[in-house]
Amino acid sequence: MESIIEVQNLKKSYRKRKSKEYVKAVSEVSFTVNRGEILGLLGPNGAGKTTTIKMICGLLTPDSGSIKINGIDNKDKRLKALRHISAVLEGNRNLYWRLTVKENLEYFAGNRGLSRRDVSVQVEELLVKFNLKGKENELVNRLSRGMQQKLAIAVAMLADSEVILLDEPTLGLDVETGYEVREILKALVRDYNRTIIISSHDMDVIQNICERTVIINQGKIITDDKVENLLRLFDVRAYTVELGDSLSEQQEQLLLQKFPQHEYTKDALKSMLSIDLAKSGEIYELFDILKLNNTPVEAIDRKTINFEQIFLKIVKGEKQDALAKPS
Amino acid sequence: MRWLNLLKANMRKEYLELKRYLPNTIAMLLTFYIIFLGLFGTIHFIGDPSTQDTNIQYVIVNYIFWFLTITVINSIGYEVINEAMRGTLEQLSMSPMGIWRIMAARLVSTTLINIVIVIGLLYLSMATSGQWLNIDIMTIAPILILTLISMFGVAFIIAGISIILKQVQAFLQILQFILMGLTFVPLSLSPVLAFLPFVKGIDLVRNVMINGISISQIGMGDFLILGFNAIFYFAVGLGIFIYCERVALNKGLLAHY
Ligand SMILES: Nc1ncnc2c1ncn2[C@@H]1O[C@H](COP(=O)(O)OP(=O)(O)O)[C@@H](O)[C@H]1O
Numbered sequence: 008m009e010s011i012i013e014v015q016n017l018k019k020s021y022r023k024r025k026s027k028e029y030v031k032a033v034s035e036v037s038f039t040v041n042r043g044e045i046l047g048l049l050g051p052n053g054a055g056k057t058t059t060i061k062m063i064c065g066l067l068t069p070d071s072g073s074i075k076i077n078g079i080d081n082k083d084k085r086l087k088a089l090r091h092i093s094a095v096l097e098g099n100r101n102l103y104w105r106l107t108v109k110e111n112l113e114y115f116a117g118n119r120g121l122s123r124r125d126v127s128v129q130v131e132e133l134l135v136k137f138n139l140k141g142k143e144n145e146l147v148n149r150l151s152r153g154m155q156q157k158l159a160i161a162v163a164m165l166a167d168s169e170v171i172l173l174d175e176p177t178l179g180l181d182v183e184t185g186y187e188v189r190e191i192l193k194a195l196v197r198d199y200n201r202t203i204i205i206s207s208h209d210m211d212v213i214q215n216i217c218e219r220t221v222i223i224n225q226g227k228i229i230t231d232d233k234v235e236n237l238l239r240l241f242d243v244r245a246y247t248v249e250l251g252d253s254l255s256e257q258q259e260q261l262l263l264q265k266f267p268q269h270e271y272t273k274d275a276l277k278s279m280l281s282i283d284l285a286k287s288g289e290i291y292e293l294f295d296i297l298k299l300n301n302t303p304v305e306a307i308d309r310k311t312i313n314f315e316q317i318f319l320k321i322v323k324g325e326k327q328d329a330l331a332k333p334s
Numbered sequence: 335m336r337w338l339n340l341l342k343a344n345m346r347k348e349y350l351e352l353k354r355y356l357p358n359t360i361a362m363l364l365t366f367y368i369i370f371l372g373l374f375g376t377i378h379f380i381g382d383p384s385t386q387d388t389n390i391q392y393v394i395v396n397y398i399f400w401f402l403t404i405t406v407i408n409s410i411g412y413e414v415i416n417e418a419m420r421g422t423l424e425q426l427s428m429s430p431m432g433i434w435r436i437m438a439a440r441l442v443s444t445t446l447i448n449i450v451i452v453i454g455l456l457y458l459s460m461a462t463s464g465q466w467l468n469i470d471i472m473t474i475a476p477i478l479i480l481t482l483i484s485m486f487g488v489a490f491i492i493a494g495i496s497i498i499l500k501q502v503q504a505f506l507q508i509l510q511f512i513l514m515g516l517t518f519v520p521l522s523l524s525p526v527l528a529f530l531p532f533v534k535g536i537d538l539v540r541n542v543m544i545n546g547i548s549i550s551q552i553g554m555g556d557f558l559i560l561g562f563n564a565i566f567y568f569a570v571g572l573g574i575f576i577y578c579e580r581v582a583l584n585k586g587l588l589a590h591y
């Protein structure tokens with residue numbers, strides 16, 4: 008596939024206020040995004056997501072490294088590169104609160120050199136898509152946070168750029184609007200062939216919308232892989248076993264030897280055993296132990312670990328070697 | 335075409351915001367008018383009766399220009415600060431038109447709208463004082479245009495500084511009085527003053543409006559100075575603005591939150 012964004016070796020430090028010290032916000036970031044792809048940029052607060060996004064949007068000059076958009080270097084040819092990009096930055100404040108919904112859309116389009124006539128059809132379409140029809144003449148400061156966020160996304164859509172970056176698009180929204188914004192994003196991905204980068208500290212958002220995710224922590228990329236691969240990696244090897252009887256002393260001893268990190272809860276009717284095969288042992292060894300007393304196995308379930316748990320483990324540094332290395 | 339659309343969009347925004355902030359706009363005009371009344375009254379009741387008329391005429395012209403410089407130069411500073419806090423400055427900076435072009439469109443829009451207001455104030459002041467000045471459009475227009483261009487240069491410097499310095503508000507307060515000095519100072523004080531931004535232009539306009547000078551009576555040399563100032567201040571202003579933009583991009587200052 009053809010790449011539309013190439014980010015190479017980005018580094019950025021900020022100077023701390025009133026001191027000579029520097030904070031390393033981003034120190035080793037390289038990735039590419041393919042045309043039409045939806046990439047998630049996932050990381051905890053302070054990981055460097057916003058900094059990375061602002062560098063791609065030409066709002067922050069990297070200390071070193073390069074960013075190419077459609078082959079155009081965004082440092083040498085900043086304005087030319089910006090033609091291919093639009094973004095919704097953190098929060099919902101990047102709108103004019105004393106202008107109405109429609110006036111905001113038209114004003115931002117005007118600042119890209121488009122006339123009101125040029126965008127009139129698209130404005131109508133976006134108002135409908137974003138459920139803002141009927142609110143077009145409402146002042147932005149009277150809108151709910153969710154609606155403001157939707158409007159900010161609509162403003163970015165109206166720029167008609169191939170690439171759209173969304174920095175924490177669901178941050179600070181209540182559950183319901185967060186869900187609505189997510190559905191809108193999914194629809195956008197489906198209906199328009201745009202390349203989208205979404206940053207979030209919320210794994211749910213990424214898991215829901217993105218195909219691939221770059222995980223970033225402390226300014227460095229930890230992994231760059233398909234979401235499904237990441238899920239599979241952790242999903243496959245953890246099991247919960249439901250036993251029809253409790254284990255004997257000997258079985259418990261053996262279990263401790265072969266699977267030192269297992270969890271076992273004893274109950275007269277139903278004992279539960281959790282093991283993670285990624286950490287130790289083999290499933291056959293488990294059966295050997297169970298077979299000693301012919302302990303009845305009622306059920307074996309593959310434990311579903313959600314992305315959040317995976318993410319926490321990755322960030323904590325477990326599982327490093329098993330991961331796809333960032334390119 | 336893109337330029338024109340950019341200008342139209344900014345004209346419309348300036349106009350809409352002025353309308354939405356109508357109470358503010360009215361309060362501002364009222365303040366202006368009350369201060370004018372104060373000055374007028376002082377000259378009228380306390381001043382030397384033999385120079386009274388000229389003094390009042392001076393005050394009208396100077397005061398009107400002071401109003402114009404404040405609304406163009408000071409307000410771009412406040413606008414930049416507010417938009418940096420709002421986050422809209424970042425949004426504007428992502429436009430492929432470039433932030434300086436947007437700022438230029440803003441300046442032109444604010445100026446055009448405020449010139450309409452200024453004309454209203456001018457007639458109000460003239461009517462209040464009964465001093466009718468010589469409004470010779472054909473002579474005033476070329477002088478005013480050249481003067482405004484140098485004013486835009488200064489506005490660009492203020493806009494640039496407002497992006498990169500966080501504690502600029504205090505300076506903007508002082509700036510009002512610096513602008514007052516520049517609009518009130520008579521050129522007769524020292525010929526060097528002609529090379530300060532807009533001092534020469536306002537002096538010429540005063541000559542037209544108070545002494546009834548017409549365009550044929552203004553020398554080529556005067557226009558050369560105006561032209562030089564316009565080019566010099568605009569170029570320097572734009573250069574400083576673009577430099578400030580670069581600093582802001584390096585340090586991440588486009589958003590202050
Ligand atoms: N303008 C700034 N000045 C100083 N430090 C900053 C600034 N912006 C971000 N940082 C620091 O850089 C690091 C990365 O921040 P950021 O990119 O905002 O992370 P994220 O968006 O992933 O939460 C953090 O440690 C943050 O405190």
Ligand SMILES: [Mg+2]
Pocket residue numbers: 053056057058097174175
């Ligand atoms: Mg962030």
